[in-house]
Amino acid sequence: MILLKNVYLNGQTTDILIKQNRFFQIKNNISAENAEILDCTNKAILPSFCNMHTHSAMMFLRGIGEDLELMDWLEKEIWPREDKLNDEYVYHISKFSVLEMIKTGTTMFLDMYFHIGETIKAVDEMGIRAVITYVGMDMFDKNETKRRIKNAEDFLSIPTPCHRVMKGLSPHAVYTASEELIKAFKKMTLENDTFLHTHVCETQKEVDDCIQKYGVPPVQLLSDWGILDQKTILAHAVHLKDDEINILKQSQSVVVHNPASNLKLNSGQMPLQRYLDAGIKVTLGTDSASSNNSLSMIDEMKIAALSGKNQANSSTSAKVQDIFDMATINGFEALGVQAGKIKEGYLADFILVDLNNYSLLPNVNLISNMVYSANPSCITDVFCDGKCVMKNAYVKGEEEIISNFKKTCHELLKE
């Protein structure tokens, strides 16, 4: 048991008792024998973040090939370097990426990449949550389709090392994955009661090409194929036809907004407020550090708010509470995890922030401060599943994680 004494929650000071991995009691003057007591005077408790779309092992590419055209960037800078990755490299990179997530207040993420056994190991060791997905990209080659389906089956058949790690499948996108592959992946995720994750409508070119090839735009296509339901999680969704917004709402599929990446790669601005108004489930993600270049959800919230107002042409759009919910509870809910709220019975995934940190003052509207003015220096402690993963801004073993990451990058990036 952990007892948080005098912690600031929703404008008041209270005590919070954590039993096992959940908030057990929230009220004043709790006394609990045998509980580890944390004095939280001048600290606020907030839900931790859920980063709903990233490729965590791309972290080694941060800062590589800035300011290029998309295809130049991919072909000359990214793909040749990704070819050099192996299991060991991905393990060290993943640990570092998770370190950055913890430092910036994230305790769960949805990942799509390669060498995923290593990312699973890293997440397990670091003590946070993730849904790790196997990527399906067959480029319409039938042999590759078979191979990917087989691999996906194998991947789903192995148990995860702990309850904090879940598995899912990610057909990459409709321009890289065949109908057969996408349908097979959906079938497997249904059988395994897990998540299908994919990129959709990231660029206008993707939409145009899809219409040319299939006669309908991507979301319509996925709907026609029976792919869309509440366990389908669509990253980007920048360029949707009006009908498709309705399809998303009806299907209850989840959208992941990645505003920084969409702006940096000049993909466009997702019509956030339209989706919110339509009742679509919108979550937030950073995308990878090679197109963001941070995994900080604090950065991402501010960019989402600013981009949301600009895209809607209204200062009253993209309201702070909506943005904060996208970064917290909406993501956890989408992944079926009862976290993202400081409430009795909920999982104890949370951050403590220093109310004397300059970036949170004056404390008139803490949620607005988190969205617009906070930076990670205000986060003192991070808990996941009832356990402390960062204490006084220190993550156990961080020096070694950083040292291994630097060595890995040195190896991978040398000419």
Next chain:
Amino acid sequence: MILLKNVYLNGQTTDILIKQNRFFQIKNNISAENAEILDCTNKAILPSFCNMHTHSAMMFLRGIGEDLELMDWLEKEIWPREDKLNDEYVYHISKFSVLEMIKTGTTMFLDMYFHIGETIKAVDEMGIRAVITYVGMDMFDKNETKRRIKNAEDFLSIPTPCHRVMKGLSPHAVYTASEELIKAFKKMTLENDTFLHTHVCETQKEVDDCIQKYGVPPVQLLSDWGILDQKTILAHAVHLKDDEINILKQSQSVVVHNPASNLKLNSGQMPLQRYLDAGIKVTLGTDSASSNNSLSMIDEMKIAALSGKNQANSSTSAKVQDIFDMATINGFEALGVQAGKIKEGYLADFILVDLNNYSLLPNVNLISNMVYSANPSCITDVFCDGKCVMKNAYVKGEEEIISNFKKTCHELLKE
């Protein structure tokens, strides 16, 4: 003398000797008797930031009245509260704002607000630089015009407490200041060899109203009035006619880009790349904490880069070095201060960043990391004018500054 040993600069490790307030020598293996030695192993030196447009004493309004229409926000939330300000309040708020600037790596700013004697005092005490300007806003009332001109004369006649603080005049904008006032202010700044600062073309409405009233848009109008030269600093410049871009270039007037504020208030996106391509001098500012809501230039650089690419519809626009220069050397140059570069003979305004901080790894492109992934937790030390103003992330007296700011906000914001 201060000797920085083994500091990382432009991809190499070197020593740097600071004599009085300037970089005296930059080379390997400097030995200097009597110098205070700073071991900078695993630290990089970078120029500190110059925040070219803010209203620092508006900090007490951070988080107040989010997500409103502009006029609702101003009339209901901002103006009634500003009426309560007095000298003492502004002193404490200014000290806090300067604290936030130092913590986020800024050593100079251009300020436009009221009770400015107190802001001058705060800047002097905190050890950084500023140009503090007296605001002229007569609302076309002739008595007020006279009063403001007299006040401006008085303000300019009093010497500043130190060489780090300079004075300027700010006619608020063409929709709030008369031709007589603006021309009188320009005359005074010319006589005193100092800066004229004003808001221009922040919103489309301002442009439309100006054309209706004067027959020409604001930049054209200021040009016709003889206001524009290289000591005129124009905040916002979001909505310019094609001709006006040329006017700016010819006049060598300086533009201050405030992307976060422009997006948050839904003013629009400045055509950054067009200005850069035209050879206009572009600098960067945060605007006030009530419309940003941070004074961090690190936040602002990322938003400038992302907005710049979006506005230009090109991922190759708003390049990292251009953005970094806007935040550093361009501002100092515009204010006639030889800082913003780590170079022998330049003023020793700089930051030290921890190269083992997660947000700066891998260290492939430090400038890109500063623009896109850094957060203030990477800054360990800040120097202004050769003197340390933040050491190991601590600013002398910060507890008291924070405590006084909290008290001040409590007084000002109580109902």
